[in-house]
Amino acid sequence: MADQRDAADPGKPRVRGLRERKKQRTRNALLRVALELFTTQGYERTTVDEIADAVDVSQRTFFRYFSSKEEVAFTVVSMAEARFLDAVRARPADEGPLTALRNAVILAWDSVGEAIEAVVPMELHMRTYRMIESTPALLAVHLRRSTEVEDALAAVVAEREGLDVDEDPRPRIAVAAFGGVMRLTGRMWGQREDASLPAIRELTVHCLDQLGPALAGNWRRPDGDHGGTTGSGSGVPDRGQSPPHLP
Amino acid sequence: MADQRDAADPGKPRVRGLRERKKQRTRNALLRVALELFTTQGYERTTVDEIADAVDVSQRTFFRYFSSKEEVAFTVVSMAEARFLDAVRARPADEGPLTALRNAVILAWDSVGEAIEAVVPMELHMRTYRMIESTPALLAVHLRRSTEVEDALAAVVAEREGLDVDEDPRPRIAVAAFGGVMRLTGRMWGQREDASLPAIRELTVHCLDQLGPALAGNWRRPDGDHGGTTGSGSGVPDRGQSPPHLP
DNA sequence: AGATTAGTGTCAGTGGCTGACACTTGACGA
């Protein structure tokens, strides 16, 4: 989104005026205080007035920095999402869709880690993530935001494969399945003790590796492996006809 | 949820008192008026006062029937979800997970249709669904509700297969992938002209049938048709190793 | 008919969020 450096910019004086710095400081203070309060008292039990008072600005000012109470909760998550999207776009064109997604998500964790740490301590972000997952109102928004990412993702995948997103449903379907697994991963991450970067990566890989098997026929035989899961009309009623006994 | 008939109850006098009937009438009036206003003026531009006034009750009364403005928008959707869950539970035990889900969703549409029509005209419900999909605040809630359904679904699937939902991730993953496709289907339905029951069924089947292929290796070959879509490790990257060149 | 109680209206108050307007304080040219 907003890039730090300007066109004519030598060394690294990212200061660009007192005004700018003050703004940055206020914004960051609001962000940290908000997340701190959210994660300790709970999201609903924290009022915007409280956050504003703690930073010693008016409520009105809070809303000039963040368009809503929700937005501040997702500030850091947004950054991570943007990084991931970039990572997918950077994948070599010869990788298949799911391979590219998979590799991107694995690699992105590092870059994401840095970016986060530059704004809030990693530990605070993890607490925030857990809070989002366990607060219904925020979880709802989180899921909607995720589908927006998935939309962008589908567009990228479609272009890589030379398809039209609105013609061929496969990009969207693949991304939807992938997204489902990623959300599940996120949830498991939130419940875990070990939230280190390697652990996250491993968990991600583990879950993604089971996407294929999970969709294969029956699971009772350890590795029964039937040809077509749903595609080939093996155990499936043909063409949506012949509904077995009505209820 | 609330069942209509009592223990000792002959013919079909579902009246059980004037009070009860009045309540039912008020609730239904609030529901219809709300959906009508939402779909014509938009959700955000409709105030609870407006709804209450139109039914000639106080705002306070509205909130005694519906715990929030959102809830009234999802009343009918809830019913449909409940029907679908029942349909899955009713599937014979010998069907595989995805087959059962697929057959259930196909069959459920009929039963769902009746149930809806008993409360609001089908046409109003369809407009409502479109509104939910196109109103960010409602879409968010819709997605969260969907994941709750998916959770219940995962539990059912796990039990059918004799697995523990918290041990084996496959039920959740399969349901997540399925859910992703269903959400996509819902979205496509909302955008379509033809919203008839057969059309919905066909669309559903079509999308579900592509879940397997979409996850299979590469799509550039028109019908590479790998025997085991994803089950056989054909197009799927091998075991999560070898992340290509680091950034 | 009278006692009971479910259902409702009224009122006052909280919290998220917005528009309008006046004031303070960095930025910048003369």
Add this chain to the structure above:
DNA sequence: TCGTCAAGTGTCAGCCACTGACACTAATCT
């Protein structure tokens, strides 16, 4: 250096979703 300009902020008034408390009306029960 000083005044001008405008960005950033505080204050105030107000809308809307939602809630608790309490009094009142009317269906139900005895």
